[in-house]
Amino acid sequence: MNKSIKTFCILIILLFFTLSFAQKIEINLTEFPRWSYGPHGDKFGWIKEQIKIFEKKHPEVKIKLTELPWEGGIEKRQISVASGNPPDITAYGLNEIIKPILEGLIEPVDEYLTEFDKKDYYENALNAFKYQGKIWAFPWLTTGIMLFINEDLCKQRGVVLPKDGIWTYDEFVDAMKKLTFDKDGDGRIDVYGFGYYVTPLDQAVWPFIYMDGGRPLSEDMKTYTFDSPQAISGLQKLVDLGLKHNVVLPGCAAMGPGDIWQAFAKEQRVACAPWGSWAISALRDPKKSAGFKFRVLHYPVSKKGDKPITFIGANGFVIFKQKDTKKLKLCVELAKQLTNTENQKLLIHYASFPTRKSASKIYETDPIMLAAQKIIAYGVIVPPHPEWTKIDDKLSRQIQLACLGEISAKDALTLPKIEIQRILDRSFMKKNKK
Amino acid sequence: MKRRIDITPYLFILPAFLFFVVFILYPVIRALLLAFQDYQLTGEVRFVGFKNFVDGVIKDPVFWIAMKNTVLYSIVRVPINVFVGLIIATLIYQCSHRWQSVFRAAYYLPGVISLVVISMVWKWLFNPNYGLLNQLLLKMQLITQPIPWLTSSKFALPSLMLMAILSSPGSAIILYLAAMSNIPKSLYEAASLEGADEFTQWWKITVPLLNNTTLYLLVMNTIASFQVFTQVYVMTKGGPGYATTMVAPLIYFRAFKDYEFGIASAQALVLFLIILSISLIQFKYIRRRGEYI
Numbered sequence: 001m002n003k004s005i006k007t008f009c010i011l012i013i014l015l016f017f018t019l020s021f022a023q024k025i026e027i028n029l030t031e032f033p034r035w036s037y038g039p040h041g042d043k044f045g046w047i048k049e050q051i052k053i054f055e056k057k058h059p060e061v062k063i064k065l066t067e068l069p070w071e072g073g074i075e076k077r078q079i080s081v082a083s084g085n086p087p088d089i090t091a092y093g094l095n096e097i098i099k100p101i102l103e104g105l106i107e108p109v110d111e112y113l114t115e116f117d118k119k120d121y122y123e124n125a126l127n128a129f130k131y132q133g134k135i136w137a138f139p140w141l142t143t144g145i146m147l148f149i150n151e152d153l154c155k156q157r158g159v160v161l162p163k164d165g166i167w168t169y170d171e172f173v174d175a176m177k178k179l180t181f182d183k184d185g186d187g188r189i190d191v192y193g194f195g196y197y198v199t200p201l202d203q204a205v206w207p208f209i210y211m212d213g214g215r216p217l218s219e220d221m222k223t224y225t226f227d228s229p230q231a232i233s234g235l236q237k238l239v240d241l242g243l244k245h246n247v248v249l250p251g252c253a254a255m256g257p258g259d260i261w262q263a264f265a266k267e268q269r270v271a272c273a274p275w276g277s278w279a280i281s282a283l284r285d286p287k288k289s290a291g292f293k294f295r296v297l298h299y300p301v302s303k304k305g306d307k308p309i310t311f312i313g314a315n316g317f318v319i320f321k322q323k324d325t326k327k328l329k330l331c332v333e334l335a336k337q338l339t340n341t342e343n344q345k346l347l348i349h350y351a352s353f354p355t356r357k358s359a360s361k362i363y364e365t366d367p368i369m370l371a372a373q374k375i376i377a378y379g380v381i382v383p384p385h386p387e388w389t390k391i392d393d394k395l396s397r398q399i400q401l402a403c404l405g406e407i408s409a410k411d412a413l414t415l416p417k418i419e420i421q422r423i424l425d426r427s428f429m430k431k432n433k434k
Numbered sequence: 435m436k437r438r439i440d441i442t443p444y445l446f447i448l449p450a451f452l453f454f455v456v457f458i459l460y461p462v463i464r465a466l467l468l469a470f471q472d473y474q475l476t477g478e479v480r481f482v483g484f485k486n487f488v489d490g491v492i493k494d495p496v497f498w499i500a501m502k503n504t505v506l507y508s509i510v511r512v513p514i515n516v517f518v519g520l521i522i523a524t525l526i527y528q529c530s531h532r533w534q535s536v537f538r539a540a541y542y543l544p545g546v547i548s549l550v551v552i553s554m555v556w557k558w559l560f561n562p563n564y565g566l567l568n569q570l571l572l573k574m575q576l577i578t579q580p581i582p583w584l585t586s587s588k589f590a591l592p593s594l595m596l597m598a599i600l601s602s603p604g605s606a607i608i609l610y611l612a613a614m615s616n617i618p619k620s621l622y623e624a625a626s627l628e629g630a631d632e633f634t635q636w637w638k639i640t641v642p643l644l645n646n647t648t649l650y651l652l653v654m655n656t657i658a659s660f661q662v663f664t665q666v667y668v669m670t671k672g673g674p675g676y677a678t679t680m681v682a683p684l685i686y687f688r689a690f691k692d693y694e695f696g697i698a699s700a701q702a703l704v705l706f707l708i709i710l711s712i713s714l715i716q717f718k719y720i721r722r723r724g725e726y727i
Contacts, residue, residue: 078690082695084475100475103474249563250563250585251562251582252585253674254582254585254590254673269563389692397672397674397675401674401675404582406586406674419495
């Protein structure tokens, strides 16, 4: 080998070693669009700003941000987890990570929570990430579903809404009847009182089924219990809105949330619909809605004095298992930075609620957000079962058929019993084997 | 004397071959193995024999609902699409060369548009409250109540079939036109001298001589129909209930929503075997009919 080739090889080897030693620690962060931030209204602006701050503090770190859209983004992230390439850090709700927790892919965060953190986080926020006695995320925000009602239409139709936002089912039906009317006098109904959607993994109509005390699974999550008379009577009340009282947009149970949003927020063909608290800022945005006065209300209760119910969702930063302890520490630090008090105060732009008491007063001057905060105080979560997506899919499809009048409320909740019980039994056996 | 092998042609096909091995052959073999394994998210695998076939195929009623829907969809869609393609191609073939090009482009153009976009447009057309189809039918007084196209179990699957039928059979037209131009003119001249009218010529000469093209279209359309995904995913998500649940979306949901990769692979393998059997039957039957040419 001549001398120049030898020199060249040595140089290449040296360069390789220099580059390897100089290589930065790369943290993969996956995020979704949040609120418009900065002069260009970038929906990833806040996270980008946080990355800059973190990288400045830790020059040895390079954070790779994967920007995912809401449409299909959740599936992309699931595929990345399933294919063995999960992000290092990302925001999740508990129900989405139970399987990865059971597979040992997620890092529990208990030991990284300081005494201050434990006191500062709301108990229900920490509980929302508790599974098998451990906490699996740094809680970031909570949100919940509630009924949104078009106040302009209420005024036009002489509907008086309950002052405290709590109404009985009968009062709700009366209001919806008044809000169902022929607007242009052609003999056909143009505006419907209520509109909803039945989509898997979305609990928009579940407060109705919970109304009389029905619950899908037993406390120990081993038995299917949605075939109880209480659950059937709750579903019957929802079904009756469309089939008996005729106050529901026809066919809406088989439509997507986008169609219902169009009918409610843009065309005002639906006076009342269930949405997450995010809809508060969306309805205030003239680009996303027709611009009308609105209020948020509880789901109806069965009778006066009953406690209202809704479903809440908590989102927190989850860290996937790391082999490198240094990288793990950096991920923890990043998650803590993203969920600190200052950053939680920015949730005012996202119409969601902080999980820290130290950031709780951000909505003091906003009566609608305050009302929403009161509603989600009555929130419950879906059973944290590893096979929940399967169970939910089976239930949603039957509830959809009942709402469309194709099967009875009783059949909707009793037909899937055998299959769901089989899923529960199999899951229990699998857990025991492990 | 030892014969020297020229490796140049092998080098030329090497990139394509590597691509085939990495992106087709390996995933197919991996999926085949996965059908007999319990795959964990940690990458851990355990051999489970035929358990995935029992749980995900034999004992899963949703799989059989999806299979029934897929078969029904294919039975309606494939013959109509191929037949409509043949009729339109026959009509276009009568035109001058310039008009043939115009029609060819017009019919093929929708084929290059994303199926997601087409599905979104159809979703709006089918909207029960303000969709164009219902508005039109109500205006023409053909119906008194809006049809719940996608929001009723009775109408949802036929609506997807209607969409497939009304979508342009662009590739079928192009292939038929190409095949028709290869039929010798002398056959038509001879038939004409014998007194055969235009329909007889079409039926006795054109249609039989297009048998191979028809076979190809039937096989390809059947495969595509059995793999229908986008329309279902965008328009109905398999609902209402399970009315439009098809096999391909079901496999996708099993894998990427439920993380049941073994079951999804078992279902995919069954789907593959069904498509293979149907294709073999089509080959055997239609090729035999075409052999006299």
